[in-house]
Amino acid sequence: MANPQTSSTSAAARIGLEIAAPNSTSVDREARFPREAIDALKAERLLSAYVPPELGGGGLGMIELSQLCEILAQHCSSTAMVFAMHQIQVACIARHGLGSPFFKRYLTDLVEKQYLIASVTSEAGVGGEMRTSVCAVEHQGDRFKLDKDATTISYGAHADDLLVTARRAPEAAPSDQSLVLLSKAEYSLEQNGAWDTLGMRGTCSPPFKLRSSGSSERILSVPFAEIASNTMVPFSHILWASCWLGIATAAVSKARSFVRMQARSKPGTTPPTAIRLAEVSGTLQMMRANVHDVAEECEKLMAQPDAGADVLSSMSFALKMNNLKVATSQVLVDIVQRCLLICGIMGYKNDSKVSIGQHLRDGLSAALMVGNDRIYATNASMLLVLKED
């Protein structure tokens, strides 16, 4: 069960335990950004964990990033999710932007300055469909202008830079999108709503109106369609699932300590809750196997000479990624609820050592981050032509 220790995983474990965990209650209660933990991750240079070593970065792969998310989520779900979402943006640039001197220089700067990048894929009027945009990049000579009405930007107010989807040009089709990197000096965000949610409160993801302009070199030359299928979707689904695995692990660990406490109070008898613990530990193992399996496959594919492009852009791989997302988001809530039954009233209390409430509230977001029904609809449609040959 234990992951192999590396300098990155032990740094994440230390930050999780010493910084993220003690702040997690106030982050949740006040719906505030986990500033202390993110600063600590910056100090350990973990925001450049995925940047290639030749540019000074950590050079980590998918497996290790997944482990970092899992470790952090055991201590503070919001810290882990912010970290995961940032890495997804870095991966998009690192895997599709290195042909450009501008993006190479940007990643080198990111290593030094530890910029935090937020994602702006949501937009009013597209119904949650990431592969469609209303707004467009308006080219003016070697500069562009881009305004977007975003329904949610996670940690938007706390990010240094933004990675934004938009139609390639005003005349482009809704699905003909580009990905644009905006730096703080070149954009303004006007918050036009609140983020007072059931869970994942520290991700601070309210709606914003974005206005920006910049030089055209900030637009990735690879179409977003390719970036989405080859990088953004696999990284999102695997790293989100890794955060969820961390949440599930934290809940099960509380259930274990509760059962041990019961056992110690009556030596010689096995507490009735121990059976339920045995059951949920098997479910957690299945969830872990699913996440690790897909992370390993992805890392192998991405190490191939074509960076996995051939397989990653295939329908059968898209189906597998979607299945991972739906399955882990559902089993997370199932696991957490079973832990609540094990811990009973002690788990239901917000102020006990085995409190399960926040895990349940956080866990309920998983099915909504790209709605599971939308993903099922996509899979249903793909299964009409997939043959498993």
Place this chain on the structure above:
Amino acid sequence: MLDEIRAILKEHGRITVDPATLADDADLYLAGLTSHASVNVMLALEDKFEVEFPDRMLKRGIFGSIASIRAAIEELKG
């Protein structure tokens, strides 16, 4: 065959331009073909040409242009 492919794209592709005006090698995704609509195009092509696209062909590149669709069908027809 090209005309039949264009007719299927017109009926099922939900693209922003009339396929009759598209060059054989024009990028269908730039013309607004979505992965959702491409499934319906695949199903109609399988029905029309009595072929089954194996999973190795179910990727963006194969359905990227009218010419690449024709090449795939010709390969399957042998």
